[in-house]
Amino acid sequence: MKPEKPELLAPAGGMEAFVAAVENGADAVYLGARAFSARRYASNFSEEELEEAIDYAHLRGVKVYVTVNTLLKEKEVENALKLLSWLRQIGTDAIIIQDLGLISLARKYLPDLPLHASTQMTLHNSEGVEFVKKLGIERVVLSRECSLEEIEQMRKKTGTEIEVFIHGALCISYSGQCLLSSLIGGRSGNRGFCAQPCRKKYRLYCEGKLIKTTGSYLLSPKDLNTTSGLGALIEAGIESFKIEGRMKRPEYVAGVVRIYRRLIDRYIENPAEYYVSEEEQETLTQLFNRGFTQGYFFKNPRWELMSRENPHNRGVPAGTVIGYDRRSTRIRVKLSKPLRLGDGIMVENAETRPEDKGKIISSMYTGKGQVYSAGPGDMVEIPFDSRAPSGSTVYRTHDKKLMDSLKKESESGSLRPKIPVFIIAIIAPGRPIRLEVKDRDSNAVAIESEYLVEKAKKQPTSKSQIEKQLSKLGNTIFEAAELHVTVDGDIFVPMGQLNELRTKAIEQLENLRIFRWKRKPLDTQQFFESEEKESREKAGQETEKTILESLPIRPMLSVSVYSLEGLEGALAGGADRIYFGEGLFRRPETSGKKESPAKRPEAVFENAVAEAQKAGKKIYFITPKLVKDSRMESVEKIFSRVRETEADGVLVSNLGTMGLAKAGKIPFIVDSPLNIFNSHTFALLLQEGAQMAVISPELTLEELKSVASHGPAECIVYGRLELIESEHCLTGGLLGNNKGQCSAPCRSGKFKLVDEKNYEFPLLMDYECRMHLLNSRSLCMLEYVPEILESGVSSLRIETLGMENPDEIRKVTRAYRKAIDIYLESxxxxxxxCEKLGKGFTTGHYFRGVQ
Incomplete structure (x- = not known):
């Protein structure tokens, strides 16, 4: 039995790329509106272009998914919902969405609009998929870090449609969990403005000593290419195969879509003889690559994941530098691939900046003089401003002939097969011609001519003549698959009448194929009138409740710690609530020493709860941010410890863990990785049972107020914010054995990354050998405690990740305790x-905000 054919989902950053995707065989295309799209630097689509694109696709039987997959600030939610309402009206097949608040509003007011969960939601376990399924999500775009085995398990367990990336650029961080671009330059990846600082140079240090590395682009992954493993992905039953590339050229989209269309069809037709030709692989390589990887589908790629020597497109090797002539400023190259004028080249080890290594060939010379092209084995000279050492590889990064051919083929005609239609014609003297046209999707048109058929006086019109004329569908997207013509007696029909009737019928069929997807418009104003009414009623209830209680709520001071010593320091400093994360992060081990009974995990957690309860303070256990299905028992173990020790609850950072806590009746607080950006997301999480929510650190103080007024909220006011959490262990890849296998080097010392401006970013590894990159400077809002409290938050949070000294934890906690108490009293x-606590602090986004 043949496997099910997956959907081939193509990217489009503009109309040219969209047409290229459709005409080269995509089953569906994803694209962004001008607002609320995670690729804000793409040209994207105006409202007019969106409707035009959707109609163009639906006419050809192709689906369109629109990305509204950024986090939304409070003031943006209304316009985002209005956009969804309009997208629903013009026939969008589904919305790819990230913001939980917008999901909840869409399900409430636009229940017939299909929603797909973006990879930005960091869905990577079955419980998380189940949670969004209950919210009305029909399809989930899983985190790229999921293995094929994990994907199959999630699909089987949840019964939810799964979409995965199969080709294109990768992120070093789990999508939706990266603040690197945000905190370095104010351009948030969660808002579609990622500046890709991961593609810059970094240096790795251990215990203050520079670690020599091959290449300096330590956070830059290779590009995904699954052609060799495509059969396994098809056999897994994954519903949709997604190509990354909304920032890529139309020719790239055309070429990649065309090849994957061919490969999918080839496997479906004959799995046993599936292959990828040398030409197909070279075309993919030529179109764009930073080196290729199969990602995490089949194994953890470890060091093989990374493109450390070059963060840009490297194309294909085209030759070797033989020498450099300084007088003529030309490099001499012996070619291994053809080069032509208009091709782009990049020379490794050229004495210039990486971004200046490449150039377009405007002239080229051989011993015979200037030439247009040269082939393998030829020696050529190419003007090049920078010296390149002999032996350096020359890469062809742009193949003009390939790009021109892809563009020409896309413009000259569609590679899509024509849509078969079934035509029935009934013709009798004295009656109108009746014509019926039906496609395979059950769209049917029946029309009659105004012309009355004449009885033939001389030469009758033959049945074959009529069939020939009706089957002429010309440049339309249709072809006549079956034709049934019934002629009653000798008749005469002018060919012009048949042509006119056929044209009208085809036009009506086209309109039917387009307009069947349109939906009746809704009055969007009613949405927010309803929301405002509910908000006023709720506010009235809260006001009444506050009056009855007559006592203001005292803001609390929370401190997250990762050891008993840290806990003791926080309690000594005056913390009200402890988040305890012993064991989540690796700490240096002393070899040869037996673990004392007091340091066993059970005893450590018991002691932690005892210390907190003795001080009359609350304690919550921190659960991991990322938990695959195979490791959910570690979360269950934490839940058991809560029950056994009578701790106050848990701190959760992903939807799956939250769902388990709710099902297990474990009190929980939701942490900032769940990206609480607006009151609607906040309200949803509180409805799900959260005691409190930690608001996103990407909001300004003013934006914080608009969210915190809706319930018990916490904000982080001190500590190094986490910029990246990655499945890739940088130290294991660089310091492991010669095969890149990890030998637990992270246990041997302290690590940091240093960027080109000499900012130092601490690097931690957790219990699963995941990499955590912390900000170069600690957040500190000590002098702004009154403003924070006046925003309406219920709790201030000190984050001690990366702080090991309990005295430092005590000092910081005491400073905030004092600031809070002074404000409450006076x-x-x-x-x-902040100067009292050290040097080199930042106020984060509280005043500058993000794009």
Whole structure:
């Protein structure tokens, strides 16, 4: 039995790329509107272009998914919902979405609009998929870090449609969990403005010593290419295969879509003889590559994941530098591939900046003089401004002939097969011609001519003549698959009448194929009138409740710690609530020493709870941010410890863990990785049972107010914010054995990455050998405690990740405790500021915000 054919889903950053995707065989295309799209630097689509694109696709039987997959600020939610309403109306097949608040509103007001969960939602376990399924999500775009085995398990367990990336650029961080671009330059990846600082140079240090590495682009992954493993992905039953590339050229989209269309069809037709030709692989390589990887589908790629020597497109090797003539400023190259004028080249080890290594060939010379092209084995000279050492490889990064051919073929005609139609004609003297046209999707048109058929006086019109004329569908997207003509007696029909009737019928069929997807418009104003009414009613209830209680809520001070010593320091400093994360992060081990009974995990957690309860404070256990299905028992173990020790609950950072906590009746607080950006997301999480939510650190102080007023909220006011969490262990790849296998080097010392501006970013590894990159500077809002409290938050949070000294934890906690108490007692600001705690602090996004 043949396997099910997966959907081939193509990217489009503009109309040219969209047409290229459709005409080269995509089953569906994903694209973005001008607002709320995670690729804000793509040209994207205006409202007019969106409707034009959707109609163009639907006419050809292709689906369109629109990305509304950024996190939304409070003031943006109304316009985002209006956009969804309009997209629904013009026939969008589904919305790819990230923001939980917008999901909840869409399900409430636009229940017939299909929603797909974006990879930005960081869905990587079955419980998380189940949670969004209950919210009305029909399809999930899983995290790229999921293995094929994990994908199959999630699909089987949840019964939810799965979409995975099969080709294109990769992120070093789990999508939706990266703040690197945001905190370095204010351009948030969660908002579609990622500046890709991961593609810059970094240096790795251990215990202050520079670690020599091959290449300096330590956070830059290769590109995904699954052609060799495509059969296994098809056999897994994955519903949709997605190509990355909304920032790529139309020719790239055309070429990649065409090849994957061919490969999928080839496997479906004959799995046993599936192959990828040398030409197909070279075309993919030529179109764009940073080196290729199969990602995490079949194994953890470890060091093979990375493109450390070049973060840009490297094309294909085209020759070797033989020498450099300084007088003529030309490199001499012996070619291994053809080169032509208009091709782009990049020379490794050229004495210039990486971004200047490449150039377009405007002239080229051999011993015979200037030439247009040269082939393998030829020696050529190419003007090049920078010296390149002999032996350096010359890469062809742009193949003009290939690009021109892809563009020409896309413009000259569609590679899509024509849509078969079934035509029935009934013709009798004295009656109108009746014509019926039906496609394979059950769209049917029946029309009659105004012309009355004449009885033939001389030469009758033959049945074959009529069939020939009706089957002439010309440049339309249709072809006549079956034709049934019934002629009653000798008749005469002018060919012009048949042509006119056929043209009208085809036009009506085209309109039917387009308009069947349109939906009746809705009055979007009613949405927010309803929301405002509910908000006023709720506010009234809360006001009444506050009056009855007559006592203001005292803001709490929370401190997250990762050891008993840290806990003791936080309690000594005056913390009200402890988040305890012992064991989540690796710490240096002393070899040869037996673990004392007091340091066993059970005893450590018991002691932690005892210490907190003795001080009359609350304690919650921190659960991992990322938990695959195979490791969910570690979360269950934490839940068991909560029950056994009578701790107050858990801190959760992903939807799956939250769902388990709710099902297990474990009290929980939701942490900032769940990206609480607006009151609607906040309300949803509180409805799900959260005692409190930690608001996103990407919001400004003013934006925080608009969310915190809707319930118990916490914000982070101190500590190194986590920029990246990655499945790739940088230290294991660089310091493991010669095969890249990890030998636990992270246990041997402290690591940091240093960028080109000499900013130092601490690097931690967790219990699963995942990499955590922390900000180069600690957040500190000590002098702004009054403003934070006036925003309406219920709790301030100190994050001690990366802090090992309990005295430092005590000092910081005491400073915030004092600042809070002074304000509560006098309404004034304390005299202490961040300088008391050290140097090199940042106020994060509280005042500057993000794009």
């Amino acid at each position: 309404g004034k600001k304390g005299k202490d500021n």
